[in-house]
Amino acid sequence: MATISRIKALDPTVINRIAAGEIIIAPVNALKELLENSIDAGSTIIEILAKDGGIKLLQITDNGSGIDENDLPILCHRFTTSKLTKFEDLTSIETYGFRGEALASISHIAHLSVLTRTRKSSCGWKAIYSDGELTQQNGSNDPIPAAGKIGTTFTIEDFFYNVPSRLRALKTANDEFTKILDVIGRYAIHCNNVGFSCKKFGDSHYLLNTRPNLPIQERIRAVFGSSISNDLVQIDIENGFNDLGVKRVYGQVTSPNFNNKKPIQPVFFINNRLVSNDTLRRALLSSMNRFLPKGHKPFIYLSLSIDPRNLDVNVHPTKREVKFLNEDEIIDRICLKVIEELSKIDSSRNFSTQTLKDTDRKNLQESDSSQAYKKPKYDYNLVRVDSQQSKITSYLFKPEMDSQGMDTSKLSSTLIQAKEYTVVPKETVDHNLQSIIDLREEVKQNTSKKLTNIFTNISYIGIVDPRRRLCSVQHDVKLLLIDYGAILNELFYQIALWNFGNYGILILKAEAESSSVSIEKLLLPLYNSEFNPNQTIQDIQSTLEENSEMFEEYFSLKFENGTICQLPLLIKNYTPPLSKLSIFIYNLATKINYNDEKECLKGILKHIALLYVPLSFGASDEFQTDTLNEILENVLVPHLRKNFLAPIGLNSDIVEIANLPGLYKVFERC
Structure with a gap:
């Protein structure tokens, strides 16, 4: 006869490691959380150093406001934050962080040390954390004075040293570093008042280096190269959609002239928060595909400023997803604006490069993004003519003929x-x-x-x-x-x-x-x-x-x-x-x-x-x-x-x- 297992409360250490695994899936997640903390602190320069894809070492240094010495003992406690005091504050939150879980989670699955100095402090303070608590250094659990510049340096070593299954699940060091570089690049594009730099441990040159207050085209050039930055079209709805609670929509997309067949993940920021939104992504790709040669992929950067009361930021452990009111209507209007701007470029391109006797023709249509799953179609539901395919007669068409468009x-x-x-x-x-x-x-x-x-x-x-x-x-x-x-x-x-x-x-x-x-x-x-x-x-x-x-x-x-x-x-x-x-x-x-x-x-x-x-x-x-x-x-x-x-x-x-x-x-x- 099988024995009945009794329900027991989990040990706090187990609870915290499980919770940490939901927040920090890979070094890139820790990087994102700490980048947002640095930006919230008013930093204008953020430097990142990584070793073995951030697994062995991930260091983030900023010149922000720093952390007060008296806050260091509870810095890595769960649900300790300076961003909100009551649940209702979520309806008006405008900072990146708000839950107070990131540093706690990191301290449970890696070795974390913090060196910080505020403007009013005469010296810096160093603290080392394990499982959310301060650990001994020089025989004391208290933070110790240390030389340091104004700002904060987070040093994380040996990710998942105590969760071997998660460590084995990580990809190669190069793959993990690529993810880190990608996230830094996205923030570098969006945060115009912050300079970002990133390099591998032991290297003398930076793989990414941007200065504060660069024009958006220069920031995109630094991250994605000149092939994209030379073919950008600005999308700017300065007054937003007041009836839908949208204050402003701003972005940059590539023009119909952009030649690229490799997919580029769109860069979406909503209220300055890096997010993913499949509905918005599919709608924009569908709108832009009509202007692009078949098989070509665009670049999209879009920033939405939405009334915080219409936005729910607390829907995903890593805060990568948000929900907002009137989503379909807002997306429709954004797509119409993109179509409007690309139509100008498309018409200008045609008129400026071709003349009456130019008989070259290009098919610039591409079908909507394919779906991951398609229902089976029976014979009577099959579409037997593809609107995106050219007939052979289209190549025989002669635009220079006398009857061109006229009843002669x-x-x-x-x-x-x-x-x-x-x-x-x-x-x-x-x-x-x-x-x-x-x-x-x-x-x-x-x-x-x-x-x-x-x-x-x-x-x-x-x-x-x-x-x-x-x-x-x-x-x-x-x-x-x-x-x-x-x-x-x-x-x-x-x-x-x-x-x-x-x-x-x-x-x-x-x-x-x-x-x-x-x-x-x-x-x-x-x-x-x-x-x-x-x-x-x-x-x-x-x-x-x-x-x-x-x-x-x-x-x-x-x-x-x-x-x-x-x-x-x-x-x-x-x-x-x-x-x-x-x-x-x-x-x-x-x-x-x-x-x-x-x-x-x-x-x-x-x-x-x-x-x-x-x-x-x-x-x-x-x-x-x-x-x-x-x-x-x-x-x-x-x-x-x-x-x-x-x-x-x-x-x-x-x-x-x-x-x-x-x-x-x-x-x-x-």
Whole structure:
């Protein structure tokens, strides 16, 4: 008969070693805790020395405020801290440490000594700890005076000397040192007022060395190298999201030009605390992948400042995870900001490096991060067309063909003989007009996450009705009918809005003339049908000339001596239907409220977008259908996948007409 084991209280030494094993898993965990203590102490210089990956020796020296001599006897007692006094203080905690467990845990699994000196002390004090208590030195358990600089030096030796199973579980010395260097580098990037240095025991050179108050790009260069620091895009939401309790979001991410296939773990700080957040990581990678070549990996550094009342920091023994309110909404808004900033770089990159006759094409899409576990898919649920794969016809597409993006049969050939566009090399200018900022914010606030996800993963099939401007696309296992006229109108508006003041230039040439197209000749066909009785062509020209400086500076529109010389170029390899030019000019002069800045800019952007929308035509015109099919598939739909924030109002322009599970029920096969 089996004996019944009685319940007994564990010995305090056993309890403390178990607890220490939850806090300190490897030398890098001890390093992180002590780094945070040094930063909390106001240090501006922190030096780290490691031997055998920190297992034999890990020393952290800072120039902070030091530890008072009278606090040394209880320094390594569990739950002794200067950071809080009651549980409610956790709702406003802004320091790194708060539980008072780190030093206690270290003293239970390693040999710990502390040398410290405060500014008011005439000498330093040295203390040695074991199992949370002071141990004898020179025949006394009390701290002893010692020479030392202002600040504190923690020396930890022989990690897990009394827990052999944990010691055996550690990786090689090089692996452990790599982890140490990685953590120091992350704090070096974030803490701009602290200088960090790290070297191996016995080496004369530092493997990492940063000075205080370096620019963020220089700190990233010191940690990750110039390949990353030379391709950074700033993410700065200075006023945060007040309605969600976010004070500020700041970060640096690599641009679409960054060439790297090795994964880089993102650097996330929330309220100055180094954390990991899988939801944020996956969302950002998914947002950035649409701008990167297939298989390439970005660098991400992001710092969030959140109202401490909305943050729970006490959810993980090592404090590597935190929970905060409105997580999904906050992450969505951050991703939209990242997409906005990368879209600027993506468009600028395309315009500054390619010209009309450049036929090279690159597929810059990558599918969302793969999941660790995927449910099995049956035949009727298989996606048989991958939106991220190119067709062979995409490599045969010739952007220099005459019919490029235009209905040539409907052009006023007596007015416009040739079209060419050029790119004027210039640095991207950020016009910080409040009206433009407000218009961009309106787009973001009106974005449908569900519809945007659909457009990110569509595969183009073909035009269904060119007169009504309808085409079919596939998303997942669904066949959709979309109004490409309405959708492209919104796409062109967003491209014009996000690239405001930084367009390419489309130069117009008239027949038998060296340059420019006469406005009077363009408007004559409209005179009887569109003009009000009191309007004259001279009135139109006068309005355009009065605003010509604004048109040229902000919209790359140039009116000169009664002619139109150039138009804004929104997308490479696509020019607008120039048969719309007459009504476009007429609308600019008569449909815009020039007395209100926001309404004026919005109106011009809307009419530019409308100019770019492809014309409708009869289904019997096979040549135009084939031409537009090529342009939609190879030029415009890729922009929908990469750069489009679908507004909620587009719901009515998308109709599901079939899906594979439904077809399987009818035909019983795929």
